[in-house]
Amino acid sequence: xxxxxxxPRSKVAVTGGKVTLSxxxxxxxxxxxxxxxxxxxxxxxxxxxYVADSTEKGDIPDGYKASRPSQENxxxxxxxxxxxxxxxxxxxxxxxxxxxxxLYFGEGSKLTVL
Amino acid sequence: GDSVTQKEGLVTLxxxxxxxxxxxxQTIYSNAFLFWYVHYLNESPRLLLxxxxxxxxxxxxxxxxxxxxxxxxFHLQKSSxxxxxxxxxxxxxxxxxxxxxxxxxxxxxxxxxxx
Numbered sequence: 221x222x223x224x225x226x227x228p229r230s231k232v233a234v235t236g237g238k239v240t241l242s243x244x245x246x247x248x249x250x251x252x253x254x255x256x257x258x259x260x261x262x263x264x265x266x267x268x269x270y271v272a273d274s275t276e277k278g279d280i281p282d283g284y285k286a287s288r289p290s291q292e293n294x295x296x297x298x299x300x301x302x303x304x305x306x307x308x309x310x311x312x313x314x315x316x317x318x319x320x321x322x323l324y325f326g327e328g329s330k331l332t333v334l
Numbered sequence: 335g336d337s338v339t340q341k342e343g344l345v346t347l348x349x350x351x352x353x354x355x356x357x358x359x360q361t362i363y364s365n366a367f368l369f370w371y372v373h374y375l376n377e378s379p380r381l382l383l384x385x386x387x388x389x390x391x392x393x394x395x396x397x398x399x400x401x402x403x404x405x406x407x408f409h410l411q412k413s414s415x416x417x418x419x420x421x422x423x424x425x426x427x428x429x430x431x432x433x434x435x436x437x438x439x440x441x442x443x444x445x446x447x448x449x
Contacts, residue, residue: 224378251435253436255439260343260441261441262340262424262439262440262441262442263379263424263426263439263442264439265436265438268435268436270435276435278436310378310379321367321428321434321437322369322381322384323371323379323381323437325378325379325380326378327377327378328378
């Protein structure tokens with residue numbers, strides 16, 4: 221079974237502070253993704269990566285950076301957290317070799333910015 | 335770009351009644367993969383159903399869906415709702431073209447099944 225783990229699972233941050241959300245996968249998957257979940261908006265793609273040391277912008281990248289130091293690890297970085305970034309964040313991985321593109325999700329990281 | 339529409343944001347049903355959650359999509363590519371993901375509270379979203387074959391019914395865990403390319407639809411159905419079906423359901427699309435690296439999700443439908 222695919223395994224994607226996120227940390228922290230929950231975090232409270234202050235406006236203007238720096239937040240780092242981490243994701244680790246043991247699936248040996250090429251692709252990793254960061255999605256944001258908001259009521260009424262569903263899951264929206266922030267950043268993704270298909271190889272270590274490279275990241276790409278998704279649909280809503282403003283205010284976020286990403287880092288992929290290894291195939292297993294993918295971080296989402298909020299340099300200056302804002303109230304509007306309060307949300308649940310999901311990391312996911314996917315194997316390029318599959319022809320369907322099924323995503324395997326982590327447990328989510330609930331971020332509250334005050 | 336691609337888009338997925340889930341008309342109902344919230345569906346409340348009595349146990350035993352049939353379930354139908356709507357999903358329509360738009361993509362310029364003729365081939366597309368459609369998915370239903372289910373997200374139970376305090377768990378990770380996980381795949382429920384997937385299809386890329388026109389007019390073929392796919393089933394899993396009592397749920398079924400048929401991809402109809404003529405109407406760009408992939409509605410999720412179940413004959414009899416159970417309390418344990420209460421969850422957030424996402425329809426998602428992956429195209430076969432230039433943005434095939436990602437899945438585009440709908441806004442989700444929260445299904446609540448009551449006794």
